[in-house]
Amino acid sequence: MTSHQTTQTMKPATAAKKLGVYLEATPADFQEGVVSRGELNALQTDPPQWLTDLRRDGPHPRPVVAAKLGVSIAGLARGGVTDALTTEQIDALSQELPSWLRRERATQAEVRKEAARIKEKNAEKIAERAGQARRPRS
Incomplete structure (x- = not known):
């Protein structure tokens, strides 16, 4: 076969x-x-x-546009950006820095900070459990 x-x-x-x-x-x-x-x-x-x-x-797809602007895809939609953008258009938005973009960047920064906090907390829990597993039981 x-x-x-x-x-x-x-x-x-x-x-x-x-x-x-x-x-x-x-x-x-x-x-x-x-x-x-x-x-x-x-x-x-x-x-x-x-x-x-x-x-x-470009034109770049929305995930690329979002990454270049430092926001989420949902943040783009909230800002009214629903189409693909060229690099020139993205650069222009970065220069203009409209209020929605400032707001979405701040939101994204908070999301990242919270994700880092949770990751650190989980790492501490794992380390704590590993330490407890090594101790002899009485």
């Missing part, structure tokens, strides 16, 4: 997400085909010019 190894493929939307690019801005042949795991790896290790340009100039 011989085993046939099938090539793993993914939809263009999945590949675009893994590449961190906005699907609608990719070339038509990328949008209309399927992408194999090997092709995705090749795109990541040796990106063609269109991919390099998209990553540099």
Whole structure:
């Protein structure tokens, strides 16, 4: 019995997400085909010019826009940003620093601070339990 190894493929939307690019801005042949795991790896290790340009100039998908602005995706929506933005538009927003962006950045900073506090608290509990497990019982 011989085993046939099938090539793993993914939809263009999945590949675009893994590449961190906005699907609608990719070339038509990328949008209309399927992408194999090997092709995705090749795109990541040796990106063609269109991919390099998209990553540099955009338009960028919302997760990338949110990361570049230092806010959450939900924060973008609360700020009224629902479409993909170019690097130029993101830079302009960073320069303008509208009130919603300042507010969302502050919210994001609080979320990160709380996550760090919880992580530290959990690490202390784990260390405490490990210390109790080593002590002989009387």
